[in-house]
Amino acid sequence: MAPVAVPSTVHDGEQDLDLTSSAIDHRLTENDHTGGNTNGQTTLSSNENGNGVSQPNLHEINASKITYTFTKEPRDVPPPGVHSIDGATVATDHMITVKWTAKSGWQTPELKPYGPLSLMPTASVLHYATECFEGLKAYRGFDGKLRLFRPDCNAARFLSSSVRISLPTFEPAEVEKLLLALMAVDGPKWLPRDRPGSFIYLRPTLIGTQSQLGVQAPTEALLYIIATFMPILHSPAGGMKLHTSPDDMVRAWVGGFGYAKVGANYGPSLLATQEARARGFGQILWLYGSQGYCTEAGASNFFVIWKSKEGKTQLVTAPLDDRLILDGVTRRSLLQIIRERLSDEIEVVERKYTIQEVIEANEEGRLLESFAAGTAYFVCPVSLIHHRGQDVQIPMGKTGEGGPYTLQVKKWLGDIMYGNVDHPWGVVVQEEH
Amino acid sequence: MAPVAVPSTVHDGEQDLDLTSSAIDHRLTENDHTGGNTNGQTTLSSNENGNGVSQPNLHEINASKITYTFTKEPRDVPPPGVHSIDGATVATDHMITVKWTAKSGWQTPELKPYGPLSLMPTASVLHYATECFEGLKAYRGFDGKLRLFRPDCNAARFLSSSVRISLPTFEPAEVEKLLLALMAVDGPKWLPRDRPGSFIYLRPTLIGTQSQLGVQAPTEALLYIIATFMPILHSPAGGMKLHTSPDDMVRAWVGGFGYAKVGANYGPSLLATQEARARGFGQILWLYGSQGYCTEAGASNFFVIWKSKEGKTQLVTAPLDDRLILDGVTRRSLLQIIRERLSDEIEVVERKYTIQEVIEANEEGRLLESFAAGTAYFVCPVSLIHHRGQDVQIPMGKTGEGGPYTLQVKKWLGDIMYGNVDHPWGVVVQEEH
Numbered sequence: 001m002a003p004v005a006v007p008s009t010v011h012d013g014e015q016d017l018d019l020t021s022s023a024i025d026h027r028l029t030e031n032d033h034t035g036g037n038t039n040g041q042t043t044l045s046s047n048e049n050g051n052g053v054s055q056p057n058l059h060e061i062n063a064s065k066i067t068y069t070f071t072k073e074p075r076d077v078p079p080p081g082v083h084s085i086d087g088a089t090v091a092t093d094h095m096i097t098v099k100w101t102a103k104s105g106w107q108t109p110e111l112k113p114y115g116p117l118s119l120m121p122t123a124s125v126l127h128y129a130t131e132c133f134e135g136l137k138a139y140r141g142f143d144g145k146l147r148l149f150r151p152d153c154n155a156a157r158f159l160s161s162s163v164r165i166s167l168p169t170f171e172p173a174e175v176e177k178l179l180l181a182l183m184a185v186d187g188p189k190w191l192p193r194d195r196p197g198s199f200i201y202l203r204p205t206l207i208g209t210q211s212q213l214g215v216q217a218p219t220e221a222l223l224y225i226i227a228t229f230m231p232i233l234h235s236p237a238g239g240m241k242l243h244t245s246p247d248d249m250v251r252a253w254v255g256g257f258g259y260a261k262v263g264a265n266y267g268p269s270l271l272a273t274q275e276a277r278a279r280g281f282g283q284i285l286w287l288y289g290s291q292g293y294c295t296e297a298g299a300s301n302f303f304v305i306w307k308s309k310e311g312k313t314q315l316v317t318a319p320l321d322d323r324l325i326l327d328g329v330t331r332r333s334l335l336q337i338i339r340e341r342l343s344d345e346i347e348v349v350e351r352k353y354t355i356q357e358v359i360e361a362n363e364e365g366r367l368l369e370s371f372a373a374g375t376a377y378f379v380c381p382v383s384l385i386h387h388r389g390q391d392v393q394i395p396m397g398k399t400g401e402g403g404p405y406t407l408q409v410k411k412w413l414g415d416i417m418y419g420n421v422d423h424p425w426g427v428v429v430q431e432e433h
Numbered sequence: 434m435a436p437v438a439v440p441s442t443v444h445d446g447e448q449d450l451d452l453t454s455s456a457i458d459h460r461l462t463e464n465d466h467t468g469g470n471t472n473g474q475t476t477l478s479s480n481e482n483g484n485g486v487s488q489p490n491l492h493e494i495n496a497s498k499i500t501y502t503f504t505k506e507p508r509d510v511p512p513p514g515v516h517s518i519d520g521a522t523v524a525t526d527h528m529i530t531v532k533w534t535a536k537s538g539w540q541t542p543e544l545k546p547y548g549p550l551s552l553m554p555t556a557s558v559l560h561y562a563t564e565c566f567e568g569l570k571a572y573r574g575f576d577g578k579l580r581l582f583r584p585d586c587n588a589a590r591f592l593s594s595s596v597r598i599s600l601p602t603f604e605p606a607e608v609e610k611l612l613l614a615l616m617a618v619d620g621p622k623w624l625p626r627d628r629p630g631s632f633i634y635l636r637p638t639l640i641g642t643q644s645q646l647g648v649q650a651p652t653e654a655l656l657y658i659i660a661t662f663m664p665i666l667h668s669p670a671g672g673m674k675l676h677t678s679p680d681d682m683v684r685a686w687v688g689g690f691g692y693a694k695v696g697a698n699y700g701p702s703l704l705a706t707q708e709a710r711a712r713g714f715g716q717i718l719w720l721y722g723s724q725g726y727c728t729e730a731g732a733s734n735f736f737v738i739w740k741s742k743e744g745k746t747q748l749v750t751a752p753l754d755d756r757l758i759l760d761g762v763t764r765r766s767l768l769q770i771i772r773e774r775l776s777d778e779i780e781v782v783e784r785k786y787t788i789q790e791v792i793e794a795n796e797e798g799r800l801l802e803s804f805a806a807g808t809a810y811f812v813c814p815v816s817l818i819h820h821r822g823q824d825v826q827i828p829m830g831k832t833g834e835g836g837p838y839t840l841q842v843k844k845w846l847g848d849i850m851y852g853n854v855d856h857p858w859g860v861v862v863q864e865e866h
Contacts, residue, residue, distance in 0.1 A: 129562035129696030255683035263562030264697035270599035
């Protein structure tokens with residue numbers, strides 16, 4: 001949608017409907033990589049409001065200027081399978097930070113020793129959840145190379161989340177370069193070549209740091225990238241067991257921000273997840289609305305494979321257009337790959353579908369497979385959905401490790417990530433040594 | 434509601450509906466100040482899930498054990514009207530911090546110099562918005578005394594928010610004592626007796642500090658209380674102007690957490706607020722649902738006073754029972770005081786009401802007054818509501834500073850806060866010197 005020029009003396013009804021999307025348009029165009037609208041007269045959210053909106057002609061992130069300060073206290077790489085020590089996530093030796101102010105824009109990126117951040121007790125992020133993040137992995141390939149998987153997708157989504165939560169805009173390609181720069185330094189040591197098939201988890205994060213209790217968009221922010229260890233989650237014994245979401249907890253809603261990777265989507269869901277885990281389930285299957293539309297499984301996208309009533313094999317997943325669910329990179333990739341490679345066998349359907357449709361397919365013997373997919377859980381077979389006192393058992397294939405399509409798509413994506421095949425989605429890190 | 438014992442082999446439909454409320458019940462009863470249910474066999478969310486739920490018999494906050502470390506670099510009190518320096522909120526010399534771990538419970542409260550917090554880049558609060566806060570003021574009375582206004586209400590709500598966002602439980606009365614302790618030390622200097630009628634803003638905050646990227650309830654947290662300066666917001670020239678919320682932004686929803694003072698309610702709303710301000714409005718009037726129910730004005734509760742069609746004078750505001758809105762201390766107090774003192778003139782009505790009802794009352798000449806109320810904005814008259822191209826003008830009284838009922842309730846509450854009258858809601862701080 002094009003940015004809307006709203007002379008302050010005119011208020012028509014239509015313009016009153018889109019405050020959030022207008023603000024997003026203004027933010028993206030005034031950052032102006034496209035020669036777009038930067039005229040203060042016609043974009044009302046630009047200079048005159050004085051509350052932290054980024055202005056044109058400020059410094060962009062410039063990854064080519066990065067400064068390097070290497071650690072003097074290198075730490076040991078944990079043994080395979082260890083990802084936390086005393087409840088703390090293990091990180092690599094370094095991190096990248098980039099400061100931003102509304103006045104000057106982005107400062108020089110710094111690669112420096114991993115360590116604590118200093119934040120005033122009044123920092124925006126600690127009160128108003130002005131925070132967003134990304135998650136992607138670096139994979140040590142069986143060919144010895146280190147790869148990121150589609151980091152351009154994560155960088156683009158990071159921008160979209162940042163704008164949604166009133167944090168600054170940036171050029172996504174520069175963030176992608178910062179990801180590669182961190183892995184170029186820490187990759188060789190922390191994902192050694194003698195551990196092919198292992199991964200490290202990258203977490204780009206952006207937080208509002210202004211020391212200001214007024215409820216407003218922060219005028220100072222910090223972007224940082226850390227590289228951490230994380231358990232392998234994609235093959236729980238017996239498959240992932242889901243508990244449908246309770247009536248007393250809605251994860252996301254139309255007109256909300258379910259599509260964005262902002263902190264506000266996570267903290268509020270912990271309580272229901274904790275209770276479901278205490279009851280023996282792995283994640284919540286988040287339903288939406290009185291019809292019980294299936295949306296996400298935990299913090300992953302959710303998929304079923306069934307025979308339609310007409311006998312067609314379909315992969316069904318929630319659509320993106322109502323912005324309830326995250327536009328997952330794994331989701332997008334597996335839909336693409338299935339469309340490319342299995343179009344004669346299976347139809348990809350992105351549409352709203354209800355838990356009752358899933359139950360009915362199960363009762364009629366049409367439910368073939370189900371899985372959750374995302375960076376953390378990769379492609380994780382779902383074996384059971386518990387809904388309002390009923391258990392829906394889902395076939396887990398001959399090996400008990402997932403249905404055939406689930407395993408097929410997992411293999412195809414894994415082969416790209418770990419360099420068993422050459423594919424443009426696998427971006428090779430140029431390591432330092 | 435009593436905690437529900439759920440044997441793990443039985444899953445009935447009814448128990449599937451209340452994951453969040455069950456978890457809240459478990460958290461509150463296992464903290465057990467009441468001799469309630471602490472039997473691990475019957476409260477499934479207690480010990481066995483190992484993910485940060487507080488356990489019985491851990492250390493409680495004990496305000497009587499507070500340790501004092503006074504600043505060696507006292508700062509200057511800002512002149513009246515100054516509340517920020519270089520965009521940073523001015524705070525007093527000291528703050529109070531209390532650490533918590535799932536293993537040991539609450540540590541000894543410390544009063545110490547105000548200064549930065551050190552958080553690992555993996556800290557829960559920076560990623561998953563595991564954060565909640567309170568806001569209340571300390572008032573320098575015209576009788577020279579320093580008072581808090583109903584701090585017990587804030588402390589109780591702080592607990593409710595903390596549980597909702599998977600942070601630890603505590604004894605609210607101890608937090609109230611910590612508030613008094615901070616003001617006992619910093620009150621005399623920062624709210625000097627020669628500035629009667631001034632206030633300071635207290636911000637108790639609780640954040641998840643565990644350095645862990647796993648999406649889970651944090652096992653480490655930090656409670657802190659700071660005292661800051663804030664502008665006087667309750668009398669904007671010409672009254673507060675509201676813009677109704679757009680279709681593309683819902684603040685809170687049934688099954689959400691609109692009632693809790695958690696960061697996740699604030700960050701996501703900044704964008705629409707910023708756009709509304711750029712268009713000349715002070716705050717958003719948040720509507721809910723396709724009917725357009727009036728809920729909150731900005732981060733304040735919202736009120737209209739009208740003549741009903743039957744000719745009764747009514748004060749109308751949204752109800753608490755669907756948990757969409759914050760149970761405001763100012764809201765609660767003014768409803769109580771109007772019921773006590775004006776019951777023969779005005780009927781207090783807590784019910785759902787739509788923007789169309791407000792517009793209709795205006796068109797029929799029945800709309801008398803409107804105001805927003807909360808700690809930050811106190812009782813702030815509303816002069817205009819802009820909805821879908823229409824302006825609803827609201828009478829601002831003879832003086833132009835608000836309608837007569839608005840000014841009356843503002844005076845009554847202000848008199849209690851500033852000690853013009855003696856009232857149990859005004860809790861006097863025993864100052865150190």
